[in-house]
Amino acid sequence: GIRGSIFMLVGGRINIRLRTCLMSGLLAQDIGFFDSTKTGEITSRLCSDTTLVGDQVTLNVNIFLRSFVQAIGVLIFMFFISWQLSMLALISIPSILLLSKTYGAYMRRLTKLQQKKLADGNSLSEAAIGSMSTVRAFGAEASEMIGYEKCMDQYLVLTVRGAFAYVGYMFFMASLPYLVTCLVLFYGGLLVVSDGDDQISSGQLVTFILYLSSLSDAFNNLGNIMSSLTQAVGAADKVFELMKRKPAIRETTLGTHNNNISNDSTDNTFHDCKRGLNPEQCMGEVELENVFMSYPARPKHQVLNGMSLKASAGTVVALCGQSGGGKSSVISLIQHLYEPSRGNILIDGFEVHELSYDW
Numbered sequence: 520g521i522r523g524s525i526f527m528l529v530g531g532r533i534n535i536r537l538r539t540c541l542m543s544g545l546l547a548q549d550i551g552f553f554d555s556t557k558t559g560e561i562t563s564r565l566c567s568d569t570t571l572v573g574d575q576v577t578l579n580v581n582i583f584l585r586s587f588v589q590a591i592g593v594l595i596f597m598f599f600i601s602w603q604l605s606m607l608a609l610i611s612i613p614s615i616l617l618l619s620k621t622y623g624a625y626m627r628r629l630t631k632l633q634q635k636k637l638a639d640g641n642s643l644s645e646a647a648i649g650s651m652s653t654v655r656a657f658g659a660e661a662s663e664m665i666g667y668e669k670c671m672d673q674y675l676v677l678t679v680r681g682a683f684a685y686v687g688y689m690f691f692m693a694s695l696p697y698l699v700t701c702l703v704l705f706y707g708g709l710l711v712v713s714d715g716d717d718q719i720s721s722g723q724l725v726t727f728i729l730y731l732s733s734l735s736d737a738f739n740n741l742g743n744i745m746s747s748l749t750q751a752v753g754a755a756d757k758v759f760e761l762m763k764r765k766p767a768i769r770e771t772t773l774g775t776h777n778n779n780i781s782n783d784s785t786d787n788t789f790h791d792c793k794r795g796l797n798p799e800q801c802m803g804e805v806e807l808e809n810v811f812m813s814y815p816a817r818p819k820h821q822v823l824n825g826m827s828l829k830a831s832a833g834t835v836v837a838l839c840g841q842s843g844g845g846k847s848s849v850i851s852l853i854q855h856l857y858e859p860s861r862g863n864i865l866i867d868g869f870e871v872h873e874l875s876y877d878w
Contacts, residue, residue, distance in 0.1 A: 530577025537569040541762050549766040550856045551815030559642025564761060567641075568634055568754040575751035579744045586744070590737040597730045600723050601710065604703055608731055611695040619742065622688045623749040626681060630753025633677045640670035692742040696735035703731060767815065768858055769872040795875035802832040802867050805853060810862035812848055822848045823859070832867075 545561065553561075597605045647654055647663040654663055707724040710717055719727075805828075812823040822845045830836040838846040851857050852864050855871040864871045 526577055526581040529580075530573050533576050534569060534573030537572060537758060538565060541565055541569060541758055544762040544764065547766055548764065549768045549815075549858070550851075551767055551858075552764075554814060554816040557638075557642035557646075559640075559645040560638040561761075562645070563634070563638035563641040564757055567637060568758050571634075571754045572751045572758065575747050579747045579751075582740055583744045583748075586737040586740040590734055590741070593730050593734045593737065597727060597734070600727050600730070601707075601717070601719050603710070603717055604707055604719075604727055607706055608699055608703055608734065610702070611699050614695060615692065615738065615742070618688065618691055619745050622684065623745055623752075625684055626749040627753040627756070629677055629681050629684070630749065631756055633674055633681070634754050634757065636670050636674040636677065640667055640674070643667050643670060689742070692739060696731075696738065700728065700731060700735075703728065768855070796869060796873055797875050798867065798869065803830075804832040804865075804867050805830040806863075806865045807849070807852070808863045808865070810852065810864065811860040812845075812852065812857065813860055814848075814857065823852075825862075 542565065545565070594605065597608065643663065643666050647667075654660060704724075707719070707727065710719045711721055711724055807826055807828040810823050810826045811821065813819070813821050826845070826849070828836075828849070838849060840846055848857070852859060853866070853871065855864075855874070855876070858872075866874065
């Protein structure tokens with residue numbers, strides 16, 4: 520009970536830490552990342568994937584440690600009775616390790632695909648529910664449902680593939696201990712009737728078989744845990760990928776005036792937005808020098824093509840043009856929400872990427 524409660528607490532802390540680290544990493548991302556990534560996919564990673572990892576740690580690591588200690592203890596008693604039979608009992612371990620490695624790699628890839636399909640379905644449902652008035656106005660309920668069911672059907676196909684793989688894996692995991700038991704009984708019978716120094720009694724053979732049964736149970740538990748942990752690893756891959764993703768923005772090269780932020784930190788968190796210069800005053804001079812820009816979600820569409828502009832401090836400049844001409848894009852560049860493909864954007868002579876977001 521104490522062991523279970525401790526791992527419950529550990530699992531909860533891991534779940535919270537994963538969520539907070541992922542949220543911190545997401546807050547540090549560039550705006551282009553959110554333009555090209557669906558909100559439903561992000562929330563799916565933040566909710567379902569982190570929960571899957573935390574739950575698996577809570578349940579399976581607890582059972583893994585218990586089964587591991589059980590296997591070690593049983594092996595010690597088995598070697599005490601007969602080291603020859605013990606070595607024979609371990610003959611299946613290389614096969615189990617190879618099979619577990621192959622199955623684990625397959626389930627890891629499969630779990631990543633499953634979580635991707637769940638994220639796609641979550642994106643569709645969130646988009647539909649968030650704009651329900653538009654869906655209702657155009658009578659698009661059926662098409663939205665078809666799209667959602669398609670994602671769920673694809674998820675079901677992947678689940679069926681995982682189920683068949685699990686059947687094959689557990690068949691071999693359950694069969695190998697029985698084959699080993701048959702070999703142990705055969706060789707143990709020879710040791711019972713032998714007259715050499717390695718002779719054992721019939722009682723010792725029965726005791727060894729009981730220990731072998733306990734060892735097989737421990738190995739079966741370890742096999743089940745391997746299946747569950749590979750699913751957690753598959754879900755964790757995308758979580759850690761987002762946590763470690765570097766924003767597609769130029770970082771400041773001039774240090775920071777915030778004493779609470781270290782320039783030596785390599786963590787990808789929203790605190791990185793506080794890096795940069797904090798000038799004591801803002802005169803308000805804005806200058807664009809030969810700026811080219813295209814949005815990350817539409818890299819082939821050129822929004823600004825060699826634009827230059829200078830707005831002196833204290834002056835009023837109006838940006839006029841047709842819709843899609845790049846007026847809002849200029850403001851986004853000045854705010855450093857996006858990066859130009861080429862060129863420089865300056866405020867009071869400082870390039871915008873050298874200035875702190877807080878400033």
